[in-house]
Amino acid sequence: DSLDELKRLCDTAGLDVRGRCCQAVQHPSAATFVGSGKLEEIRDSVEALAPGGDGGGTVVFDDELSPAQQRNLQLTRPRPVPLRLQIFAQRARTREAKLQVTLARMRYMLPRL
Known part of the structure; x- marks a missing residue:
């Protein structure tokens, strides 16, 4: 159910x-959230499924990544994306809504800088 909801969120975001x-694990890796074998599997899938095979795909996790996990994933492939912020940014119409999205992005990025 959770992956179906995540797919609908991705559709909303235009992905x-x-x-x-999926991977059932009791203790996620502190470095990358997923184990090295699963990370390699995801990387291979992204490269195979990305348009033109250029490896430029986006990976969405159905859990919050720590700043360290996100940084480690950005140094390799896949590159995670904060999906809900992306959706809010696309839907913001008023000046106040756009400012709220900007503030949320800044708060999200602060510990990741």
């Missing part, structure tokens, strides 16, 4: 969902 995978 083309080309694959999904």
